[in-house]
Amino acid sequence: xxxxxxxxxxxxxSLAGLKATDDMRRNIRMKAAAAQPAPRRLxxxxxxxxxxALLCFLGVSAALRPRAGQNEPEPxxxxxxxxxxDQGGERYTSDVGYGNVTIKSDRNGIPAMxxxxxxxxxxxxxxxxxxxxxxxxxxxxxxxxxxxxxxxxGVISEFTxxxxxxxxxxxxxxxxxxxxxxxxxxxxxxxLLAANVNGSLRVFQRVxxxxxxxxxxxxxxxxxxxxxHITGMALSGVGAVTDPSAAERLFRTLVDQAVFKSSGAVxxxxxxxxxxxxxxxxQLSVKGEHLxxxxxxSCPEFFDAFGAAVQP
Amino acid sequence: xxxxxxxxxxALSSASFExxxxxxxxxxxRVCYFYLGDRQRAEDxxxxxxxxxxTAQPQLQAGKEKAWLLKVAMNRCRDLWRGAWLKRVVLGSxxxxxxxxxxxxxxxxxxxALMDAVNRLPTAFKDVVLLHYYQGYGIxxxxxxxxLPEGTISSRLSRARSKLEALLKGDETGEPS
Numbered sequence: 001x002x003x004x005x006x007x008x009x010x011x012x013x014s015l016a017g018l019k020a021t022d023d024m025r026r027n028i029r030m031k032a033a034a035a036q037p038a039p040r041r042l043x044x045x046x047x048x049x050x051x052x053a054l055l056c057f058l059g060v061s062a063a064l065r066p067r068a069g070q071n072e073p074e075p076x077x078x079x080x081x082x083x084x085x086d087q088g089g090e091r092y093t094s095d096v097g098y099g100n101v102t103i104k105s106d107r108n109g110i111p112a113m114x115x116x117x118x119x120x121x122x123x124x125x126x127x128x129x130x131x132x133x134x135x136x137x138x139x140x141x142x143x144x145x146x147x148x149x150x151x152x153x154g155v156i157s158e159f160t161x162x163x164x165x166x167x168x169x170x171x172x173x174x175x176x177x178x179x180x181x182x183x184x185x186x187x188x189x190x191x192l193l194a195a196n197v198n199g200s201l202r203v204f205q206r207v208x209x210x211x212x213x214x215x216x217x218x219x220x221x222x223x224x225x226x227x228x229h230i231t232g233m234a235l236s237g238v239g240a241v242t243d244p245s246a247a248e249r250l251f252r253t254l255v256d257q258a259v260f261k262s263s264g265a266v267x268x269x270x271x272x273x274x275x276x277x278x279x280x281x282x283q284l285s286v287k288g289e290h291l292x293x294x295x296x297x298s299c300p301e302f303f304d305a306f307g308a309a310v311q312p
Numbered sequence: 313x314x315x316x317x318x319x320x321x322x323a324l325s326s327a328s329f330e331x332x333x334x335x336x337x338x339x340x341x342r343v344c345y346f347y348l349g350d351r352q353r354a355e356d357x358x359x360x361x362x363x364x365x366x367t368a369q370p371q372l373q374a375g376k377e378k379a380w381l382l383k384v385a386m387n388r389c390r391d392l393w394r395g396a397w398l399k400r401v402v403l404g405s406x407x408x409x410x411x412x413x414x415x416x417x418x419x420x421x422x423x424x425a426l427m428d429a430v431n432r433l434p435t436a437f438k439d440v441v442l443l444h445y446y447q448g449y450g451i452x453x454x455x456x457x458x459x460l461p462e463g464t465i466s467s468r469l470s471r472a473r474s475k476l477e478a479l480l481k482g483d484e485t486g487e488p489s
Contacts, residue, residue, distance in 0.1 A: 003422070003426050003480075004426070004441075004445055004473065004476060005445065007426065007430065007441070007445040007446050008445065008446050008447075008448065010423045010426055010427065011342060011346075011427065011430075011446050012342075013423070014423050014424070014427050015342045015345060018338075018341060018342055018345055018351065018354075019338050019341070020333065020337030020338045020340075020341050020358065024337070024341075024355055024358065024359050025330075025333055025337075027359050028329075028333070028359050028362045028363050028366070029366075031359065031360075031363045032362075032363045032366035032367050161448060198334065
């Protein structure tokens, strides 16, 4: 019954012409709307009418409101854009560039824990495997700009749901379709990859997976080739370093002092986001003095230096 | 690197319907097709399943959304299967018609035989084979989905394999020799 073990692939191939369509999606929406009880439907209609009225009111208000830079400020947001150098002062919606990662802060301006590892189906992370290196999709940005693209690594040779993505050599993925081109992110070596997923350019970060982290001769600096591109760091619950030169020094401390502990992962209680000059960010999971990304690393020196850097 | 933290409420928001539809609708559709052998019926059941997701607002645990969708769809398929229309029209069909992509016609006979054999399994065996071998669920997960002991699932899988082997050898009854 060896063929039975291939049922998934055979069925998907044999039924490849059978796909859920947009027509079905529309039908579902219509049927769901029709299936709602009448009072609720009326309430929804009432709410829709009220919302439309409110939108009209806001639209007219906006049209009559003076433009930003005159009298009225633009709406302020509680996050700030990355990769733009100076983070001082208030930030506005118009300041956040397309495809930039934003960091959320609490009321006191302290970075909140913000996990940007994308989650996958059934707890299996969305991955690209490239000859023994694993890259996990980031949840932010949802759509990166084409300007981040560097050289092409080739195309996904196999789409596989096998978590270990060990079906063969070359580029494999459980989220990027076969035949889709995979790129390095410009200037960052093999730290980040980018590929289209469902029509959006998504970013993938080098990670450990299936107890595989470093290949022969590699160190932390090989998996985080970020020097010269760092604009800031945000450690959740602690603070943010927004001076690029200070952040660069912290990064050097990290790659110089960190000690490799294992090829696994840490259960994060904090996150460290390292912001880059292209608007993207990479993430390390943090627990105590351990950092996890592509392997688990211990670096108390980094946390001491970070704590000192965020002191007022 | 924690697993998804999506809440049940979020799963039922409009945006999450889109997300769940993108992720799972095709799988649900294909599993339905295995049961019903009829594209239009499979599409109907798939749509009804997602309508129920929107209207019933089930309390879904993060990561269990697909299991819920498959369970609802399979229950509906079983209900339909018991109906006279399917018994008359589908059970009489000589083969389980594949719907391959236009450029995929290699190894058709062998694959057709396996698909046909799976399609002809009794429902109880088809359940476990589809969930285990097609959708990749473990025995414990299948037991939870179907509300049966794990031992029953293991036993059904074992017997299903024997029946499939017999069917593939040409035994029309699927009884192992």
